[in-house]
Amino acid sequence: MKKFRKIVSVAMASALVLALAGCGGNKGGSDVFKIGGIGPTTGGAAIYGINVMNGVQLAVDEINAAGGVNGFQLELNFQDDEHDAEKSINAYNTVKDWGAQMIIGCVTTNPCIAVSENTHADNMMMLTPSASAVKCTQYDNAFQVCFSDPNQGAASAQYIGENNLAQKVAVIYDSSDVYSSGIYESFSKGAENQSFEIVAAEAFTADNKTDFSVQLQKAKDAGADLVFLPIYYQESALILTQANSMGYAPKWFSCDGMDGILGVENFDTSLAEGVMLLTPFAADSKDEASQKFTNAYRAAYNDTPNQFAADGYDAVYILAEAIRQSGAKPSMSVSEIGDALKAAMPQISVDGVTGAGMTWLSTGEVNKSPMAVVIKNGEYSAM
């Protein structure tokens, strides 16, 4: 037995050394652009990661079918980060070993901040489809496709104020979620110089997001005539249902996370009538680019795309445009491509499904106008 243990120990140790040696990876020298993708495809945030992955894959296939970028094909390797900063570093290192020359990712905020530290060290171009915190683009090699949190919150406050939608506003937000609390903070900052007043700000956390009667009662007692929901559609659906059963019918206003509410199972979509949201993308909009994308996505994945899929889809076209503008070649080193794309980003303008005429500041923030839509007769329509 003792000898067996010894043998096992030696075997384990040698296996470890072998594992550490791993594969060296092949870098550059080929004639395809290698794009690494990072996002959660398993775990609680998987719905966002999978949507981005599908959107990215769709765009890569389209571009390749149309002859590639400057004659070079694109290749995608999408790795799972489980919405965990530590795992996202592993995912990044995996695509780096594979030979990635630019990154589309990460999908969620905290992994994105962690990875940006590494991409900055490698000077690798990084374009995040949906990580919205300002910290994600703190380095010059990182750019965003989606609005940053302050942008969304301030735009919502401005929209409500300028269109005189309400006098008293309540906010229900998820304090354990970076996206939600980020928007809430900038919303309440933006509300200071608007005509309305925030009468209630009620939080919930990821651990108890099934019963919202307390928050709704407080909003009702405070006399709020509009409730702002900077949260995702799953919780929003519950809030709308519970508000209906307690006979509370304020106006509802939300951000891009609300997109998808019409697809929630067992949800009475008539409750969502009149819900207003600021979103860069709506799957049912009549806009030609969105329609084309939605149909292609439905055909490929048998599913309705949400804004994450649209962000991922646009991210590939944005990178393609930046490559065209800069004349980067796959034979260049990662850092050279990074420099070339970094310089090209502020010069390009892209018409995508999440906005027309998108341009970028050199800080990484995107410049596009949010679209206000209202749900009417079970469909999104522009306001």
Added chain:
Amino acid sequence: MSKTLRSNIITVGLVFIAYIGAQILIATGSISSLMKGLLVPLCVYAILAVSLNLTVGILGELSLGHAGFMCIGAFSSAFFSKCMKMFVPDMPGALRFFLALVIGAALAGLFGILIGIPVLRLKGDYLAIVTLAFGEIIKNIINILYLGIDEEGVHFSLKSSLDLNMADSEKIIINGAMGITGTPNDSNFTIGVVLLILTLIIVLNLIHSRDGRAIMSIRDNTIAAESVGIPVTRYKLMAFSISAALAGVAGVLYAHNLSTLTALPKNFGYNMSIMILVFVVLGGMGNIRGSMIAAVILTLLPELLRGVVSDYRMLIYAIILIVMMLFNWAPKCIEWRKKATASVKARLQKKSAAKEVE
């Protein structure tokens, strides 16, 4: 050389050999960046497994909140390091990390004592229940904690970062669910290995000391231990607080390896505590070397599977876990392994005997 000393040297030697091997691979450039990035996490999880083994294997109490102690170590040390980075920027990184380490370990140990004083007086599964709750409470408190420091002093809130009333939002240190961002990356593989070896020396020495024998006697028979005059609560408290402090050390290492630190269910929640327990159970309760090796294998496995079966890797991981558990601990399997090794041994002996005859 005594048997225990030899076994201890093998355990520490294994770590040392792995370290040298990894350093050679790094120097020759034949290591992939994935593996390079995994080196520090491997040390973190090995330390966690060894420290939990002290509670579960040696003391015989079940702790389901080990991630909570890790969380305390991680956040207190990251808080300290970020403050130092902001206000004493020219402090050398090594000194900063050392102080952060002391703070993280001390605070985690302190919480271990606080929890242990009432709970370790009880018999039964109470420690498991209380530590389970403790881990969740710590995670949730950190998620609503807002703390910032500027010229006017310390700002503190449990509501939102706006309630801090700070002019410069850059100076917010703990930002609720956002956690701490911008912790200096002070840890590296060498520090990780040194800490792992230190942990091993502390735990192995404790086990083979007079105190360690007292602790194990409590595990084996509390009444007998009490009857020979062993202060049960004191020894239980000692083992548990050392275990908590070592988990704090792992937390410090974890926090200084990433630039962003958040208390998600994934990294500091119940699942993480169970994960550490799995390392211990798979490696063998009370078997320090085994738990360390199990931690390394189970951390490496899902990452190595990335290249082979990307979509199904978590599924395969679970299956491999079950197979390994059966192979290691199922009675039939142990019997079969014994038989197999005996027959191999017999064959070898026969061969060497045959050689001698020749």
